[in-house]
Amino acid sequence: MAAFARGKAQRLARADGSRKGGLDEGAAAVAVVQLLNARDPFCTTSSCSGRLVLLQGGAADINNCEIQKKNCTWLMVTHEMCVKDDVMAALEKATGDVVLKFEPFVLHVQCQELQDAQLLHSVAVDSGFRNSGITVGRGGKIMMAVRSTHCLEVPLSHKGKLMVSEEYIEFLIHVANQKMEENIRRIDRFYKSLESALQTAAGANDSPSEGMERSRSVYVHRRKRKTVHEQSVCTSPKDQHEELKSEDDIENNLDIFADITI
Structure with missing residues (x-):
């Protein structure tokens, strides 16, 4: 615990190494970072509130992803909704070669214990960030x-020549702005759910046995099925089918992704 606290203090004391040199605009995204860093078990390492980018790579580099990444240029970047005139x-x-990209909110957090990461993962998935994952x-x-997975990436020009119509660009901007709006809603939902979950976890620390049981109920999904003989009342085959179908739907809706590498 002491080693984690020292590492966190050192990391937060460093200068921001991002291209921008600071946190992105967006009250909800900033609030999420501040909320996590104010808790001992968490330390944010990188984040982006979501952005719309016009990214240019050298025309000769179209088949070489590594070189294209090194030589790329940002013609435009915004963390808010944009208008056609700015893009044109x-x-x-x-x-x-220019690509229009929308990249949603992303956040990387170092966690002190696995259960801390599990709590954060559960809240993130429930808030719509279904591509979230844990790595050890x-x-x-x-x-x-x-x-999250609601990205957008569309090529617009090749060797400086525009390959699509202005009408199509206007349509793409509309789609990107819709994605930005949804991104903002998800961040706000994530912040509110995270704040509530952290408060609940803090209260549960006063009762270790209760806290352990709550932690299990939040992250571990146990499928409990009873046969007709175990139930105190008889149910028809149709009722049994509906019950099993409902439980399967709940399991599918959790859609938890955790990629753990030891």
Whole structure:
């Protein structure tokens, strides 16, 4: 615990190494980072509130992802909804291959214990970030990634030449703005659910046995089925089928993804 606290203090004291050099705009995203860092078991390592980007790579690099990544240029980036005029103005500066991308909220958090990561993972999935996952490194480092799948990536120009119509660009901007709106709603939902879950967990610490039982009920989904002989009342085959179907639907809706590597 002491080692985690020291590492957290050192990391938070470092200068921001991102391209921007600070937290993205967006009250909810900033609040999530501050909420987690104010709790001893969590330390955020990187985040992006969600953004719309016009990304240019060299035309000769179209088949080489590594080189294209090194030589890419941001013609436009915004963490808010955008308008057609801004996109068209940025495209006028294009000399290579340009891609319009929407990237949703992403957050990486180092967690002190696996149960801390599990709590965060459960809240993230329930809030709509269904691509979230937990990784445990060989040294025992526990990382939780909050991710979503509602991305957008569309090529617009090749060697500086616009390959689509302005009408299509206007349509893409509308789609991207809708995704940004949904992204903001998910972040807000995530913050409120996380705040509630952390308060509940803190209260449960006063009663270890109760806290353990709550933790299990939040993250571990146990399928409990009773046969007709075990039930105190008789049920028809149709009723049994509906009950099993309902439980299967609940399990599918959890959609928990946890990629753990030892």
